[in-house]
Amino acid sequence: MVDRRYELAVIGAGPAGLTAATTAAGHGLDVVLLDEQAAPGGQIYRSIEDAPARRAELLGPDYRHGAGLVEAFRTGGAHYCPDTSVWSLGADREIGVLRDGRASLIRAQRIIIAVGAMERPVPFPGWTLPGVMNAGAAQVLFKSSGIAPAQGTVIAGTGPLLLLLAWQYLRAGVPVSAVLEMAAPGHFLRAVPRLPAALLAGHYITRGMKYLWQLRRAGIPVRYGVSGLRALGDGTLDVVEYLRHGRRVRIASDSLLVHFGLVPNMHLAEAAGCRHRWDEGQQCWRPVVDAWGNTSIEGIAVAGDNAAIGGARTAAHAGHLAALEAAHALGRIDARQRDTRGKDDRAWMRADLRIRPFLEALHRLPQSLLATPDDDTVVCRCEEITAGEIRRAVREGHADPNQVKFITRCGMGPCQGQQCVHAVSHIVAAETGQPVAGQIPLRARPPLRPVTIEALAQLEAEAAPT
Amino acid sequence: MNADVVIVGGGLVGSSAALHLALRGQRVMVVEKNSPGRHASGVNAGGLRRLNRHLPEIPLAVAAAEMWRDMRTLVGSDCDVKLGGQVRVAENDADMHALEERATQVRALGFTHEQVIDRDRLYRLVPALAPHCVGALYVAGDGFARPYHALTAFRHKAEALGVDYRTGLRVTDVDRPGERWRLMAEDGGVFEAPVLVNCAGAWAHHLCASLNEPVPLTVGAPMMMVTERLPMFLEPVVAAASRKLSFKQMQNGTVLIGGAHRGGHDLARETTSIDFRRLGESSRNAAALFPRMRDVRIVRAWAGLEAFLPDDIPVIGPSLTAPDVYHAFGFCAHGFQLAPVVGRILSELIVDGRSSLPIAPFSIGRFQKVAVAD
Ligand SMILES: Cc1cc2nc3c(=O)[nH]c(=O)nc-3n(C[C@H](O)[C@H](O)[C@H](O)COP(=O)(O)OP(=O)(O)OC[C@H]3O[C@@H](n4cnc5c(N)ncnc54)[C@H](O)[C@@H]3O)c2cc1C
Ligand SMILES: Cc1cc2nc3c(=O)[nH]c(=O)nc-3n(C[C@H](O)[C@H](O)[C@H](O)COP(=O)(O)OP(=O)(O)OC[C@H]3O[C@@H](n4cnc5c(N)ncnc54)[C@H](O)[C@@H]3O)c2cc1C
Numbered sequence: 001m002v003d004r005r006y007e008l009a010v011i012g013a014g015p016a017g018l019t020a021a022t023t024a025a026g027h028g029l030d031v032v033l034l035d036e037q038a039a040p041g042g043q044i045y046r047s048i049e050d051a052p053a054r055r056a057e058l059l060g061p062d063y064r065h066g067a068g069l070v071e072a073f074r075t076g077g078a079h080y081c082p083d084t085s086v087w088s089l090g091a092d093r094e095i096g097v098l099r100d101g102r103a104s105l106i107r108a109q110r111i112i113i114a115v116g117a118m119e120r121p122v123p124f125p126g127w128t129l130p131g132v133m134n135a136g137a138a139q140v141l142f143k144s145s146g147i148a149p150a151q152g153t154v155i156a157g158t159g160p161l162l163l164l165l166a167w168q169y170l171r172a173g174v175p176v177s178a179v180l181e182m183a184a185p186g187h188f189l190r191a192v193p194r195l196p197a198a199l200l201a202g203h204y205i206t207r208g209m210k211y212l213w214q215l216r217r218a219g220i221p222v223r224y225g226v227s228g229l230r231a232l233g234d235g236t237l238d239v240v241e242y243l244r245h246g247r248r249v250r251i252a253s254d255s256l257l258v259h260f261g262l263v264p265n266m267h268l269a270e271a272a273g274c275r276h277r278w279d280e281g282q283q284c285w286r287p288v289v290d291a292w293g294n295t296s297i298e299g300i301a302v303a304g305d306n307a308a309i310g311g312a313r314t315a316a317h318a319g320h321l322a323a324l325e326a327a328h329a330l331g332r333i334d335a336r337q338r339d340t341r342g343k344d345d346r347a348w349m350r351a352d353l354r355i356r357p358f359l360e361a362l363h364r365l366p367q368s369l370l371a372t373p374d375d376d377t378v379v380c381r382c383e384e385i386t387a388g389e390i391r392r393a394v395r396e397g398h399a400d401p402n403q404v405k406f407i408t409r410c411g412m413g414p415c416q417g418q419q420c421v422h423a424v425s426h427i428v429a430a431e432t433g434q435p436v437a438g439q440i441p442l443r444a445r446p447p448l449r450p451v452t453i454e455a456l457a458q459l460e461a462e463a464a465p466t
Numbered sequence: 467m468n469a470d471v472v473i474v475g476g477g478l479v480g481s482s483a484a485l486h487l488a489l490r491g492q493r494v495m496v497v498e499k500n501s502p503g504r505h506a507s508g509v510n511a512g513g514l515r516r517l518n519r520h521l522p523e524i525p526l527a528v529a530a531a532e533m534w535r536d537m538r539t540l541v542g543s544d545c546d547v548k549l550g551g552q553v554r555v556a557e558n559d560a561d562m563h564a565l566e567e568r569a570t571q572v573r574a575l576g577f578t579h580e581q582v583i584d585r586d587r588l589y590r591l592v593p594a595l596a597p598h599c600v601g602a603l604y605v606a607g608d609g610f611a612r613p614y615h616a617l618t619a620f621r622h623k624a625e626a627l628g629v630d631y632r633t634g635l636r637v638t639d640v641d642r643p644g645e646r647w648r649l650m651a652e653d654g655g656v657f658e659a660p661v662l663v664n665c666a667g668a669w670a671h672h673l674c675a676s677l678n679e680p681v682p683l684t685v686g687a688p689m690m691m692v693t694e695r696l697p698m699f700l701e702p703v704v705a706a707a708s709r710k711l712s713f714k715q716m717q718n719g720t721v722l723i724g725g726a727h728r729g730g731h732d733l734a735r736e737t738t739s740i741d742f743r744r745l746g747e748s749s750r751n752a753a754a755l756f757p758r759m760r761d762v763r764i765v766r767a768w769a770g771l772e773a774f775l776p777d778d779i780p781v782i783g784p785s786l787t788a789p790d791v792y793h794a795f796g797f798c799a800h801g802f803q804l805a806p807v808v809g810r811i812l813s814e815l816i817v818d819g820r821s822s823l824p825i826a827p828f829s830i831g832r833f834q835k836v837a838v839a840d
Contacts (some may be wrong), residue, residue, distance in 0.1 A: 090739050092730075105742060273737055397622075403501055406508050406614035414694065414765040446740055450694065450763035457753050457760075459746030 006032045006079070008326050009095055009108035011086050011268065014042020015312045016304025017114035018069045019319035020326075022076040027327035031078040032108070034097060036085040036449075040070045043116055043136075044312045047144040063143070069316065088446035089113070089272045091297050096447065103455035110299050110326045113269055114319060117262035117305035120284070121419045122157075122365070123372045123379045123387065125230040127258070131237025135259035139165050148174040153255035154240045156180035156229055159363050160208040161259045163222070167211035170218055177251055179215065180226040180242055182260075183363060227368065231256055261363050264306040267418050267444040272297055278437040281360035282309055283370065284422060285441045291346065292325035293318055301325065314352050317345040371426035379427070380420045382413020387427055394431040401428050401442045414450050417442035469495040469630070471816060472649060472659035474637050474673055477507035478613070478802060479794050480665030481620040482809025485541070488627035490817045495657060496629060497649060499636035500736075503617035505667055507802065509770040511690055511712060511724045512613045513703060514803045516579050517552045517605040518568065520779050522827035523804070524577055529823060530807040531579075531607065537616075540806070541623040545616035548717060549609035551702035553583075553591060553602040555755065561707035565603040579605050594699045596755050603707075610703060610714055613802060620805075632657070637666075640676050647790065661790045661816055668733065668771040670781075670795030674830075679787040681796070681833050682776050687731035687738040687769040688724065688799050691745055694763045695719035704755065711751040721762070723752050726799060729769035738769035774798045775833075782808055782828035784815065792816060793830055 010021045013035035021033040033040075041048040045066025073080075081099065088096030095106050119136045126132065135155055141147045142165075152175030155162050166176045215222055228243035240251045263284040270276060274295035275288045286308050293301040303322040304315035321342050328338040372379070375388030385408045393404045401424045404410055410424060411417030417424070421442045429436040471487055473480045476498030484494045496502075514534050516527045538544050556562035565582060572580045583604045589595060591604070625631065636652040640662060647662040664673045671683040700715040710725035727744035731737065745767060753760050775781065775796040785791035792815055794808050801808070811821045 088740065088742060090730075092739070094742075096742055103742075273735075273739075396618075398618075400501065403503075406503060407618060412766060414763075416766070445766045445768045446742075447764060447767065450765050452761055452763050453693070453749045453753055454760040456742065456746050456749035456764060459749075460743050 004106065006030050006106065006108045007330055008032075008110045008112065008323075009034060009106065010078075010112045010114060011035075011089075011095070012042065012114035012116055012304070012306075013037065013040040013073075013080075013082075014044065014114060014116050014304060014315060015066065015069055016116070016315035016319035017042065017112070018073045019316040020112045020114060020303055020323040021078040022069075022073045023320050023323035024326055025077040027323070027332045029327060029330060029332065032081060032106075033073075033078050034081045034084045034086055034095070036083065038082050040073055040080070040082070041066055043140065045070065046140055066312075085449045086268060087449040087451050089268045089300075091273045091300075093299055096451075098449060098451055098455065101452070101455060103451055103459055105459060110329060111301070112293070112319070112322045112326065113300065113302045113306060114304045114315070115265045115268055115306045116315075117309055118265050118418070120260045120263045120422060122258070122260040122369050123377045123423050124369070125372075125374050125377050126232055126237070128378055128381055129231050129233050129237045130235070131233065131254050132231045132256045132258065135161055135165050135257040136262075138257045139168065142168065142172075148172065149255035149257070151175075151254055152177055153257050154178050154180065154251055154253045155257045155259075156182065156226065156240070156242070157259040158183035158365060158369075159259060159261050160211075163208045163211040163215065165257065165259075166215055166220060166222075170215060170220065176220050177253055179220065179222040180229070181222070181224045182226045182229065182369065183365065227366070260365060260369060262305060262309045263422055264309065265418070266306065266421075266441075267416060267448050269295060269300070269302055269306065270441070270444040271446050271448060272300055274300060274302070276441060278425075278435075278439070279308065280437065281357060283365060284309075285425070291321070291349070293322040294325065299329075310352055310356070314349065317348045321345045321349070367426075367430070371423065371430045379423050380410040380413065380417075382415050382419070383409040383411075385410040390424060390427050391431050394428055399428070399432050400439055401425055402440060404428060405442055411442040416444045416448055418444075469493050469657070469659040471495070471661040471663060472497060472647065472657050473663040473665055474649070475665035475667055475670075476502035476621070476631060476633065477505060477665060477667050478503075478617050478620060478805040479507070479667075479797070479808055480663070481507075481617060481624055482805045483663055483665060483794065483812040484629045484809070485620055485624040485627065486809045486813035487816060488624055488629050490813050492813070492817065494624070494629045495659065496624075496631045497635050497637055497651065497657060498631060498633045499652075501633050502621050502631065503614050506770045506772045506797075507617050507667075507805070508614040509690075509768060510613045510802045511714075511722055512610040512616075512802060513552075513712060513714070513800075514547065514549070514609050514611060515552050515605070515703070515800070517603060517608055517705070518554055518580075519800075521571070521575065522779060522824075523800075524572065524575060525823050526804055526807050526811075528577065528579065530804050533806040533810075534611065534803070535607070537611075537619075537806075541619040543615070543619035545619050546612040546717065547609060548611075549607050551591065551604060551606045552608035553588065553604045553702050553704055555588065555595065555599050555602045555704060555706045557599050557706065557708065559600065562601050565601070565707055569603060579607075581605070591702055592700065592704060594756055594758060595704070596757055599755075604702075608703065610716075616802075637673070640673065642788070661792070663812060663816075664791065664793045664795060667795060668773045670773055670793065674793070677785060677788045677791060679785055679830065679834070681781065681830060683796055684774050685731060685733050686772055686774050686799075687729045688772055689727050689729045689740060689745060689748075689767060689769040690722060690724045691748065691764050691767040692723070693721040693759070694765050696721060696762065699758075706751070706755060709751045709754070711748065711755065713752055713755065720765075721759070723748055725751060731769070731771055733771065736771065738771060740767050740769060772797070772799050777832070780804070780808075780828055781830045782811060782825050783830065786829075786831050786834060
């Protein structure tokens, strides 16, 4: 089923990819949607088709919004390949896919990459200890299988997901010992109500007030102005330590869930050679795109959180726009039809752009989190390279991220630098005194998902006839 | 700085030339458009091979092998060399016959490093090898090093001796208005020196064109892939008589698989792309010789830009059209091993006026007849 050519391949079945695939199929395109999950929905609408009513209820109205998207996709006529990982993407629009351990290569005339975002990995002392986990990942586990830390947990980091998750745990009866907010305190809750309501409704990141109020009422400590986070323990996590008002505080806990916002999943676009630029507002790399999501590589577009972090609603609009552009490029609609049909989406995107600086300012991470000052902290988990080793490499003349990678192996492991690319950029920038924007980010090398020799060995036999 | 010699290209060949020239008291400047080691010299497979060299390369490869063995003396670092030997495996009698002929040829030139070994010896050296092989050609003391570490060691030593690296500067043109060469850089900078050395790797033909000395250089992008870490199971580097394969286990347990398969490239944008169908062939070859590799995961594949020449050996020696210009390029995917000695040869040519090793076969003149005939 995957071994052939398509007019359009969409990678990722979140709100962006679902909308793109449905829209394109609706315009008569021969579309395939590839996603490594077992069911459509992406991060936010994960397992939406089979969430038990009570859990969907617990997770709030957001979650149910996705049901409509998924249903439209199911009946819309696009080919769907679940459990299918994309492990390579070339500028020639050849896609390496892996399904049931079998690798194959498919081609499409147009590609829309809609692989979403990942939680920003922030190295801090002890972050690799078992017991420390990303809060978003914990939330996904909770959403998809109802699993939560049995003995309770501490939730730390920045942004509204902390409150959201604490609130979801509260409603499910999971003990939360504290919520530790590490961004600049205060102005978030005061400012949010003054922003355009229609847009904010789509931003999960702006719904904190209700959660905060309910958490406080339940007696869960929510601390602002936290710094110096450390995870301590001999082999596994025992104690969470932090600084607040100049005092060192310790909490005994075998679980620490951290979240420091989202960064685009940049690796597929990067591997294809799409130009990236540093987004100072979002403190991350992202692909250079036009209003339709077209990247610098002909025929390859990006849509959704992997283009820029904007939330589920924005992702859906972006997916719609990218699909209209594909329909136009493949001759199904003319430019005028494309422009007319994309009018609402573009209005939404423009409004979204207007509030973005405000949201970005709210969620800026302090330098101490971006570039850990602690030399012993591991930055590259795959190759176990510390911040100190990176700094030493820079001092020895390896003055950009890719030279640091060559000499230290930082970013050469199975994750291809997806975990450390941002931290390395910040550390190198701080050490050289040069802005991140002037760097070339750690180069992503395929395969972006490990592929066995056996699977590669079958490639020729499985290749599509040309 | 008032340089005696300016070198275009800060790869391992340019850096080795710089180091050897500095050791001979020359003031050297290296102009590099990216960062040293950004291209072939930083991303190659690190193979240190005398085994199966082109015949004219043998004296150079043998001299280079001696330098690698004692690399700490030259650059203050062993460059992570591991000299566990290299074998070229015969999978049938025809293979074995070809390898025996090769060994005879090499012996006739007075070299004894390539030995034919029988099946028993082969399996003692490479117990993990698939059982069908019949023997091999073997060079003890061949092996590999870590390329970017080697490049860094050469660069640091050269810098310690006063070599001036100018990085991020692309040389766009050269001329010689008087007695000195003048190099124009993209940013408007100008460098001058009496002697010019072309170590520009996959871009060397551009410099040749400026010198009115065209060469039939083609650019290729050899591909490599590396596996996850495995328990140590392999000492020598393994190649095969009738397969495109190079297979070695690195110090950290990962296995590096190459085999001269080429990917795509764009020289102007300086990018490469992976052709997974061809890596599929490398995978089949690896699995045929090491069945245990089937379930092992590949974690990274890459390609590097390399200069190739039609007869598969480099150009090393003076320009025949321009005075005080020396070339060293076109290493056809086996220049890493040679780089230490090629740098020394360039320093001899420039300082002494002659090379201590035979370099006539590498003259650029071998192409000029062809170029004229065109
Ligand atoms: C851990 C996490 C938790 C979040 N929690 C919330 C929340 O509670 N509330 C909220 O409003 N927002 C949340 N967000 C943000 C929200 O998920 C996004 O704004 C929204 O989902 C973006 O939609 P998208 O279509 O761009 O990408 P996504 O919904 O992320 O979809 C991307 C899809 O691409 C697939 N994919 C990725 N790489 C590959 C590959 N190589 N091969 C094949 N498939 C691939 C993924 O499996 C996924 O299904 C969360 C984000 C993350 C990362
Ligand atoms: C994947 C791969 C595997 C290989 N494996 C092996 C192996 O196992 N063993 C082995 O012996 N060899 C191997 N090789 C070959 C070896 O890497 C090369 O032959 C060798 O590194 C060539 O060195 P160099 O200095 O000439 O070239 P390079 O390292 O390419 O250096 C040339 C430099 O010149 C610079 N430059 C070019 N033009 C200009 C200009 N106009 N201005 C300024 N700077 C310029 C470039 O930026 C570049 O850095 C391999 C090559 C590749 C690609």
